[in-house]
Amino acid sequence: MNIAYNFAFFDEGSKREIRRATLKAIAIPGYQVPFASREMPIARGWGTGGLQLTLSLIGKNDILKVIDQGADESVNAVNIKKLVAKTTGVKTVDDTAEATLIQSRHRIPEIPLHEHQILVLQVPLPEPLRYFEPSEFITKHLHAEKEYSGSWLMLFEQIMKYGNMSTDADHPVMVHDRYVMAPSPIPRFDNPKMDHSDALILLGAGREKKVYAVPPYTKVVSLAFDDYSFEVERFEGACCRLCGAEDVFLDELIQEETGETLHQCNDTSYCISRLNEGSASTTRTAAKIGGVAE
């Protein structure tokens, strides 16, 4: 049976509603705009917010890239990519620079994005004050009054407990000197990439029914104290075991048999493009990549 879906799965009314929420989100940087999150063919919590944004925005000429924790080939990324491709017929790629629309879970690509790209991030918890204040009614008031003591208090607690700001991901940011925003669980390493980004960044939370945005060239500052400044993760002395990259976000792989710690680029397409550029012709590297895939 061949079901004739509308272009990009949604009916036009749905796309329009989501786009309208998106426009409002862009107009008020960092503000969480409620939207009518729809039932999707994937489960809530698996990227439905990002997927809805992608489907509402995609056009016939777009080139799509989907990543999950930096990888183009993980199950989640592949499923979303297939769904969008099947219902739109657009071209999908791994190469970051070529894509016009990038949906991502928990990473911003290593290659700087450019003006003609849109980055869509999947968000599990859009409310940065949620742990501090469970009531949505109250957090809305706190945002309205720009009362963000709670965000700083949570960071203060971490310093008291662990001696530093231990947010491994989702470190809160102040957008356009107005709204404190959860940047989705990207590592701290990626927070600075949001500041004055050339590309439009959209964030969608399907389960929590919120859309918010960082328009291009918007000031984004990671929260910090005067005497405890914000720091990104550092991988001193380590480099990617495949491509040798140093100043990128690295995955730490511990070999169970030998107990040895290996590092590897988290952004797979970045790693592969470096390998292709460099010594891709040598059989040694090709064999090594083959080894990783197994």
Add this chain to the structure above:
Amino acid sequence: MNEQDTPILSINNLSKQFGPGCAHCRTGEADRLIKNYCPKCGAVYACQQISFDLYPGEVFGIVGESGSGKSTLMQCLYFDQEVSGGEAYIRTYKNGKVNLFGESSQQKRYIRNHQMGKVYQNPILGLRMGFSSIGNIAEKLIAAGSRDVGSMEARGRELLEHVNIPSRRMKEPPKNFSGGMQQRVQIAKALSNNPPILLLDEVTTGLDLSVQASVLDLIKQLQRELNISIIIVSHDLGVIRMLADRTMVMLDGKVIEYGLTDQILEDPQHRYTQQLVHSLL
């Protein structure tokens, strides 16, 4: 005029009612209400036309039975509830020329964080039970604009030591503490910004006698050292006798008597106050 002679806080005709009221009760004639509520429409007049002044360094007591409007009055003063009418002026805020109840909620937050501290009867209302004790104190400092971890930690340590919380337990959340300790953490939190005004709502109710005594001791000592003005609400006349310089007696949402504490306790004028004083065990 002397510094000590101008009130730090002035309350004029503060009113708080629950429910819109009806033609029967709106006239404000006392005999139309049963205690403080209207039998026709059920509106409750929790505070009616309450006025008083609080002077620098003074301890002002408010007594009255349960439901007399003491706590509602305190909640209105700390902006936990919106007032229905009336004015409040703080000398240290915009030279005491602006009615606090007319300010925006952002400004109210500012006043709360810079001019006042409050200790609730129930520590759950005043503390974040899951956050560390020192974090609880930092919350008020952060709200007042501090962004320096070192100085906030030092201040928190100093205050917690002052209220006898051992330093090894400072990073523990108050939910692990006994009632008396929680109350002392609350006091430390309320004092963190050196507020000129401290509001104490039934702070010793529910604590055992020896802990009550130590909390009262602490309050008295802090008041002498820091010269803060305190409003203390209690239905325990013993507490009022020990702490308050002046006392106001409330009944059914109205002030029925006020004056020097000794005077009130030795020579009560109103029937209810007489009954209250004589029922003292």
